[in-house]
Amino acid sequence: MLDTLSTSLKDALKKLAGKTVIDRAAVDELVKDLQRALISSDVNVKLVMELSKSIRTRSLDEQLPKGTNVREHVLRIVYQELVRLVWVSTDVKLEPQTILMAGLQGSGKTTTTAKLARYFQKKGMKVGVICADTFRPGAYDQISTLCAKINVPCFGNPLEKNALKLTREGLETLKDLELVIVDTQGRHALEADLIREIIEINVITKATHRWLVIDAALGQQASEQARRFHEAIDIDGVIITKMDGTAKGGGALSAVAETKSGIVFIGSGETIEDLERFEPDGFISRLLGMGDLKALLERANEAIKADEVDVNAMMKGKFTLRDMYKQLEALNKMGPLKQIMGMLPMGNMELPDGVYDVTSTKMVRYRIIMDSMTSGELDDPALINSSRMQRIARGAGSTPDEVRELIKYYKMMQRTLKGLRGAGGGKFNMQRLMKRFSGMQ
Amino acid sequence: MFGGLREKLQAARNRLGSSIQEAIVTQAPPAPETHKGGPSASSASQKSISSAAPTFADKVKILIIDRELVVSEKDLSEALSELEMTLLESDVALTVTDAIIAHVRTNLVGKHRKIGASVDALVVGALKSALLEVLGNGFDLINYIKTHNRPVKILFTGVNGTGKTTTVAKIGSYLKKQGYTVVIGAGDTYRAGAIEQIGVHAGRIGIKIIQHQEGADPSAVLFDAVQYAVSHKIDVVLADTAGRFHTKSNLMSQLEKIRRVMKPDLVVYVDEAVAGNDAVVRAAEFDRTVGADAVVLTKADMDSRGGAAISIAHTIGKPLMFLGTGQGYEDIIPFDPVQVVEELLGSDA
Numbered sequence: 097m098l099d100t101l102s103t104s105l106k107d108a109l110k111k112l113a114g115k116t117v118i119d120r121a122a123v124d125e126l127v128k129d130l131q132r133a134l135i136s137s138d139v140n141v142k143l144v145m146e147l148s149k150s151i152r153t154r155s156l157d158e159q160l161p162k163g164t165n166v167r168e169h170v171l172r173i174v175y176q177e178l179v180r181l182v183w184v185s186t187d188v189k190l191e192p193q194t195i196l197m198a199g200l201q202g203s204g205k206t207t208t209t210a211k212l213a214r215y216f217q218k219k220g221m222k223v224g225v226i227c228a229d230t231f232r233p234g235a236y237d238q239i240s241t242l243c244a245k246i247n248v249p250c251f252g253n254p255l256e257k258n259a260l261k262l263t264r265e266g267l268e269t270l271k272d273l274e275l276v277i278v279d280t281q282g283r284h285a286l287e288a289d290l291i292r293e294i295i296e297i298n299v300i301t302k303a304t305h306r307w308l309v310i311d312a313a314l315g316q317q318a319s320e321q322a323r324r325f326h327e328a329i330d331i332d333g334v335i336i337t338k339m340d341g342t343a344k345g346g347g348a349l350s351a352v353a354e355t356k357s358g359i360v361f362i363g364s365g366e367t368i369e370d371l372e373r374f375e376p377d378g379f380i381s382r383l384l385g386m387g388d389l390k391a392l393l394e395r396a397n398e399a400i401k402a403d404e405v406d407v408n409a410m411m412k413g414k415f416t417l418r419d420m421y422k423q424l425e426a427l428n429k430m431g432p433l434k435q436i437m438g439m440l441p442m443g444n445m446e447l448p449d450g451v452y453d454v455t456s457t458k459m460v461r462y463r464i465i466m467d468s469m470t471s472g473e474l475d476d477p478a479l480i481n482s483s484r485m486q487r488i489a490r491g492a493g494s495t496p497d498e499v500r501e502l503i504k505y506y507k508m509m510q511r512t513l514k515g516l517r518g519a520g521g522g523k524f525n526m527q528r529l530m531k532r533f534s535g536m537q
Numbered sequence: 538m539f540g541g542l543r544e545k546l547q548a549a550r551n552r553l554g555s556s557i558q559e560a561i562v563t564q565a566p567p568a569p570e571t572h573k574g575g576p577s578a579s580s581a582s583q584k585s586i587s588s589a590a591p592t593f594a595d596k597v598k599i600l601i602i603d604r605e606l607v608v609s610e611k612d613l614s615e616a617l618s619e620l621e622m623t624l625l626e627s628d629v630a631l632t633v634t635d636a637i638i639a640h641v642r643t644n645l646v647g648k649h650r651k652i653g654a655s656v657d658a659l660v661v662g663a664l665k666s667a668l669l670e671v672l673g674n675g676f677d678l679i680n681y682i683k684t685h686n687r688p689v690k691i692l693f694t695g696v697n698g699t700g701k702t703t704t705v706a707k708i709g710s711y712l713k714k715q716g717y718t719v720v721i722g723a724g725d726t727y728r729a730g731a732i733e734q735i736g737v738h739a740g741r742i743g744i745k746i747i748q749h750q751e752g753a754d755p756s757a758v759l760f761d762a763v764q765y766a767v768s769h770k771i772d773v774v775l776a777d778t779a780g781r782f783h784t785k786s787n788l789m790s791q792l793e794k795i796r797r798v799m800k801p802d803l804v805v806y807v808d809e810a811v812a813g814n815d816a817v818v819r820a821a822e823f824d825r826t827v828g829a830d831a832v833v834l835t836k837a838d839m840d841s842r843g844g845a846a847i848s849i850a851h852t853i854g855k856p857l858m859f860l861g862t863g864q865g866y867e868d869i870i871p872f873d874p875v876q877v878v879e880e881l882l883g884s885d886a
Contacts, residue, residue, distance in 0.1 A: 136631040138813030202698030233737030238730025284839040315628035315813025338697060341782040343815035
């Protein structure tokens with residue numbers, strides 16, 4: 097479903113690609129697809145309507161900057177509008193402070209508390225945790241086990257039923273520490289007693305930050321819940337959890353819009369290290385289902401040294417087995433091919449499905465086979481006849497069939513790249529393209 | 538929980554109703570002698586008085602009794618797009634919303650309806666059939682237990698933080714009240730504090746729990762739980778598992794192993810009512826890899842509009858069994874689709 101969605105978004109962008117004059121109908125279509133993309137990412141429907149309105153007006157009204165085409169123009173506006181929403185300055189200072197965690201049941205507060213403790217601990221701060229969850233059985237066991245693993249003092253008492261008393265005692269016990277994180281029980285906005293409780297905890301702790309933990313899968317409720325939490329304790333930051341699933345985290349966007357705060361951290365895994373500072377680029381790409389431009393750029397830089405893969409030579413049609421070998425090696429570092437292609441915002445490029453079918457184990461096999469080839473064969477695969485094929489197969493411990501398959505794959509890649517060159521009108525340059533998109537903000 | 542959705546749907550329903558009403562009014566004057574639409578009886582006859590003379594009586598008769606109205610796509614488009622917004626705002630996933638809208642549209646557009654049938658009923662009927670079709674039948678757990686060999690083994694699955702453990706405790710308490718004996722298998726051996734959590738619950742509701750230490754093989758724990766139930770002639774085994782994301786293939790194959798080892802009679806997929814579009818993705822994935830026989834929707838008390846129920850039911854076509862509606866053990870209600878739909882749309886039609 098998401099595939100088809102991002103395809104339609106890409107199709108809409110494709111229509112704008114070659115244009116130098118803004119086409120009202122095409123912009124309208126793009127805005128419509130954009131709305132669908134955002135809604136299916138769980139962004140609040142009203143927010144989507146407001147956003148798309150301003151994107152539409154800006155796209156039509158603003159002058160097309162010199163040297164850009166309509167697609168880039170519109171994409172940049174989309175990007176800017178979204179960044180404006182999520183990128184409120186959320187400085188995380190390394191100074192003495194108290195952090196109060198709030199959120200719905202099961203959103204991941206306790207896990208995130210431990211992750212945060214670890215994060216600040218690694219930055220060299222003395223951290224302590226107060227477990228003010230007096231309701232859920234096992235809550236104290238959970239946080240104290242996690243804290244023990246990283247040697248962070250954890251204050252709590254599973255027998256105490258008064259969260260306020262616990263918090264007071266905890267603050268007293270941990271007063272020598274620089275940073276105290278208060279984990280609270282999950283609650284939702286309609287539980288008046290619990291909302292009152294967290295207001296009082298907030299008063300007692302005089303918390304420096306009050307962060308709202310939002311499950312990436314949270315839907316339209318995000319706005320309402322965030323608003324009520326904000327009314328109660330003045331939320332000044334949002335943490336998105338469970339970003340390692342398939343959820344897009346649109347609820348968090350609704351929440352920051354509602355609380356006028358920013359996204360502080362992203363949790364994306366079950367181990368205590370799986371917490372990252374928020375990066376708007378990756379998040380927005382994911383919301384739009386268009387691939388993570390910035391992350392790709394970074395990973396590409398890490399994986400490929402400039403001289404390793406000569407993209408331009410490849411585009412000129414000079415693509416040998418040697419190039420493919422390097423490519424497979426680089427791809428291995430970057431992740432599966434389909435993912436990488438998905439990350440590139442190339443609406444005008446269609447790869448045949450067969451290209452994707454090469455799984456990572458296959459890639460390894462291919463590389464082993466290529467290791468058994470002579471350099472002559474690598475430079476000119478046409479040399480490989482059936483007797484050479486026999487030899488290569490024997491050398492690589494595989495079968496001639498597999499070698500044949502490799503040659504077939506090579507030919508397909510070669511054809512594809514030639515096709516690309518045609519489609520991109522000779523302008524296609526992967527590096528330049530990436531650079532352009534990374535400089536968009 | 539469905540309060541929000543109900544309000545919205547009522548509004549949409551009125552909107553649809555009035556748009557059809559308008560359609561009829563506008564269609565009536567130009568062609569009173571054809572079989573094209575006539576408005577509600579009174580306005581139709583007023584209009585025909587002006588244009589008709591000799592066959593007036595016939596015309597009135599045709600208008601009132603034999604007239605059919607034709608609903609065109611154009612009449613509905615605005616109202617349907619409003620209904621679409623309503624569903625989206627209620628967390629019904631985009632794909633599912635599309636399906637429902639399409640269903641209502643095909644059900645209304647081009648249909649000839651007798652004028653006698655009220656427009657309101659027409660719309661409600663279409664919506665109702667769409668929703669009922671999506672929600673399917675409920676799942677009667679008690680009946681299932683009655684008709685199956687003991688022990689009935691129930692495996693609970695779902696992503697992290699949806700409320701599996703709490704749900705296990707609630708269902709345990711529910712079954713105990715119904716007079717069944719229950720044992721709980723503490724299959725979440727991964728998350729810190731999970732065994733303690735389910736242990737405390739089991740202690741409070743007075744149910745035997747089978748547990749190993751943290752980090753143990755969940756299949757082994759649950760196998761032991763089943764063995765215990767067999768040897769002690771216990772009616773129901775409730776198997777808790779660790780939350781896992783459908784994207785983690787190692788954890789999903791662990792779940793498959795659990796299923797192979799304990800051979801559950803029922804696999805219950807637990808998700809939260811507040812989940813948005815991802816509910817569809819993960820339900821489909823869980824259903825594909827380990828299967829799901831029934832669904833429990835938790836956190837239905839969070840003022841949610843219940844769209845997730847519709848999304849999940851539509852995606853995997855499995856019945857909803859329970860709704861979790863609060864933090865107490867008694868906060869669980871069997872899901873009855875007819876009742877929910879009646880409540881959403883009003884029982885007047």
